[in-house]
Amino acid sequence: MIINSLRFGPLEVPDDKVISMERPILGFESLQRFCLVEMDDLAPFHWLQSTEDPAVAFLVLNPIVFFPDYRIEINSKEIAELEVADVHSVETYVVVTIPEDPREISANLQGPILINTENNRAKQLVLVNSSYAVRHSILEAVDTLEATLTHREELVGAR
Secondary structure (H helix, E strand, O other): OEEEEOOOEEEEOOHHHOEEEEEOOOOOOOOOEEEEEEOHHHOOEEEEEEOOOOOOEEEEEOHHHOOOOOOOOOOHHHHHHOOOOOHHHEEEEEEEEOOOOHHHOEEOOOOOEEEEOOOOEEEEOOOOOOOOOOOEEHHHHHHHHHHHHHHHHHHHHOO
């Protein structure tokens, strides 16, 4: 399948890589099909490109990269919609926002997108009764990770 993307131009996407949204992304309910666009120079970020609207692409990432303690509880009904046979086949992504001031880059930890990599069924969850918010600073998370690594190195060096 050839997808005409405003951001990337024509993209060739194998049919078995098209992601079907079982529960759409909030605000984009009419869009049901997407694909992940991975670019080496953008890692760990990816683009979630709509196959139906060439103008719609979301910057996403696996939240564990910057938020290693990120955990979500998913009930069995949520998993059943994705027809998950093996929980290890589910990948979690969050939408990243880059405002005018790029130092305010943030991740929406309250609305993760789950993708079953075995059948490419996906859905966006909205976490309720959660400490996660729509905007978690990625730069603050990087600072926290760096401080943690520095502290660990100091502990190892003190032994």
